[in-house]
Amino acid sequence: xxxxxxxxxxxxxxxxxxxxxxxxxxxxxxxxxxxxxxxxxxxxxxxxxxxxxxxxxxxxxxxxxxxxxxxxxxxxxxxxxxxxxxxxxxxxxxxxxxxxxxxxxxxxxxxxxxxxxxxxxxxxxxxxxxxxxxxxxxxxxxxxxxxxxxxxxxxxxxxxxxxxxxxxxxxxxxxxxx
Numbered sequence: 465x466x467x468x469x470x471x472x473x474x475x476x477x478x479x480x481x482x483x484x485x486x487x488x489x490x491x492x493x494x495x496x497x498x499x500x501x502x503x504x505x506x507x508x509x510x511x512x513x514x515x516x517x518x519x520x521x522x523x524x525x526x527x528x529x530x531x532x533x534x535x536x537x538x539x540x541x542x543x544x545x546x547x548x549x550x551x552x553x554x555x556x557x558x559x560x561x562x563x564x565x566x567x568x569x570x571x572x573x574x575x576x577x578x579x580x581x582x583x584x585x586x587x588x589x590x591x592x593x594x595x596x597x598x599x600x601x602x603x604x605x606x607x608x609x610x611x612x613x614x615x616x617x618x619x620x621x622x623x624x625x626x627x628x629x630x631x632x633x634x635x636x637x638x639x640x641x642x
Contacts, residue, residue: 465494473504473623475529481512488520500524504623508571509533511541511553518555518562527565529621530554530613532576532583538592550598556587556613557603567618568610584610 467474478484484507491500506527507513511534521528534541534553542550552558559566568587572578582593587610590599605613619629628636 465498467505468494468498468500468503471503475506475508475621477508479509479511481514481517484510484513484517488517488524491524491526492520495524500526504621506565506567506621509554510559512549513554513559515555515558518559518564522562522564527567527620528554528559529567529569529618530556530559531569531571532586533571534598535582535586535591535593536576538598539594539596542596542598547598551600551603553598555603556605560609565617565620566613567621568613569618580614584614587613 466472476487478487487507494500503525504527505525506529507521508529509531510528513528518528534550538550538553541553556566568583570576570578570580570583576582584607586592587605588607590601590604591597616625616629619625619627626635631637
């Protein structure tokens with residue numbers, strides 16, 4: 465409530481839907497008397513988020529920042545929870561379809577490499593670094609959409625989408641030509 469009252473942006477790291485569910489229960493209660501309207505807030509990770517909780521985040525105006533932890537831990541996840549559960553880790557296409565702001569990052573060096581090209585490979589190919597396929601074609605991003613999640617998509621989280629994230633006149637731009 466203190467964060468919302470003071471309009472302080474915040475983020476929570478939550479991997480499992482069970483945790484996200486509990487946080488959203490609290491957020492919805494707070495929102496009844498202290499509206500989130502326009503506040504920038506988001507979850508990180510969300511590997512096992514349900515469609516219902518994606519919709520709840522959208523209703524509260526939040527976003528999701530995804531990281532490529534599954535590029536490194538996909539085989540482990542499949543062994544523990546099965547290929548069907550792994551196919552939604554995280555469900556980026558469903559997040560975008562719900563209209564959520566979705567940014568991509570590395571969360572380096574906590575859960576993955578700082579190298580964005582590993583993440584881009586994972587988002588586009590749907591494979592782990594070991595080559596294990598995790599996602600059906602319709603759940604993967606094309607190269608431009610994956611790059612958008614890193615640039616324009618991620619700028620939303622710092623309230624900078626009009627200042628950075630795109631190579632257009634008037635915006636800040638850092639880039640490398642390889």
